[in-house]
Amino acid sequence: MDVAGTVALSRQSGLDREMRVIANNLANMSTPGYRREGVVFSESVKTAQGEADSISMSSLNTRYSDVAAGAMRSTGGALDLAIDGEGFFQVEGPTGARLTRAGAFMKDANGQMINAAGEFLLDGGGAPILLPPGSIDVEISADGTVTAGGDPVAQLGLFVAAEGASFEREDGVRFRSDQPFEPAPDARIMQGQLEDANVSAVGEMTRMIEVQRAYEFSQALQEREDERQRAVVRTLGQAPQ
Numbered sequence: 385m386d387v388a389g390t391v392a393l394s395r396q397s398g399l400d401r402e403m404r405v406i407a408n409n410l411a412n413m414s415t416p417g418y419r420r421e422g423v424v425f426s427e428s429v430k431t432a433q434g435e436a437d438s439i440s441m442s443s444l445n446t447r448y449s450d451v452a453a454g455a456m457r458s459t460g461g462a463l464d465l466a467i468d469g470e471g472f473f474q475v476e477g478p479t480g481a482r483l484t485r486a487g488a489f490m491k492d493a494n495g496q497m498i499n500a501a502g503e504f505l506l507d508g509g510g511a512p513i514l515l516p517p518g519s520i521d522v523e524i525s526a527d528g529t530v531t532a533g534g535d536p537v538a539q540l541g542l543f544v545a546a547e548g549a550s551f552e553r554e555d556g557v558r559f560r561s562d563q564p565f566e567p568a569p570d571a572r573i574m575q576g577q578l579e580d581a582n583v584s585a586v587g588e589m590t591r592m593i594e595v596q597r598a599y600e601f602s603q604a605l606q607e608r609e610d611e612r613q614r615a616v617v618r619t620l621g622q623a624p625q
Contacts, residue, residue: 393606398425399599405447406592408556409583417486418556418581420450449553454485454582456574462522463489463497466579471542471571472559474510477503481510483543483565485579486557491515508541508567526572542568556581 402423412418424446456466465473465487472483482503489497489505497505497513504512508528515522519532528540545551549563 393602396599396602398423399595399602403592403595403599406588406595409588410585410592412556413581413583413585415486415556415581416488416578417454417484418583419485419553420452420581420583421447421553421556422450423447447553449559450582452582454580456577457580458577460576461488462524462575463491464576464578465489465524465540466574466577467542467571468526468574469568469571471544471568472565474506474541474543474565475499475503475558476506476510476512477501480560481506481565482554482558482560483545484557484559487578495519506541508539510541513538513540524573524575526574528573540573542571542573544568 405421405423409420451470453467467473467485467487472485473487475482475484484499486499489499492498492502495515495517497515499505507513513530514537515530516532516537519537521531521533523531524540525531528542529536530538530540543565544567545559545561546563546566549561552560554560
């Protein structure tokens with residue numbers, strides 16, 4: 385393949401993947417605790433021999449999660465929780481312990497606090513939080529103390545990934561690490577609130593337009609290069625006068 389076509393296709397491939405990331409961010413704007421995802425492009429430059437121009441190739445090889453806090457929304461639900469500060473809830477499911485900012489919890493038939501995926505909300509010691517049968521007036525204080533009917537029943541834990549440990553996105557609301565999580569002593573819990581996704585509709589739509597225009601520019605470049613090559617072939621194929 386010609387150089388111009390290869391360069392344009394490398395750019396279009398990355399833009400197509402970025403467009404999918406943007407679309408996923410927009411689709412999850414109403415998902416509590418969702419963390420916006422972004423991409424980073426890298427550039428490889430090959431120096432040409434002699435007086436020829438160098439060749440620059442772009443590729444999308446890094447994706448990252450924006451961990452900035454989203455807006456807080458009051459729900460009044462006793463088991464709807466949000467976090468003020470840097471920290472995450474720890475939940476456990478079939479694949480192990482995960483960190484999340486999604487704080488919409490409920491009580492299952494056994495009295496354990498779970499999320500919509502059926503994962504258990506864990507206390508400071510890593511054990512599922514169990515509410516007594518028929519418990520009423522459940523209150524969760526800023527420091528994580530869980531009381532039911534005025535009696536303390538659990539101590540909810542907030543965590544962060546250990547320094548130097550991996551922090552990998554599993555989906556839009558869950559993260560895993562290769563090391564045990566550490567307590568987040570400065571984070572506070574807000575009962576009766578949920579944290580919305582940290583996605584800006586205006587920002588994502590603006591970026592979507594920019595990506596679309598860049599894609600169209602690359603497509604136009606390929607079409608112009610194709611026409612140039614066709615013109616050269618036509619010229620060379622003409623019989624001498």
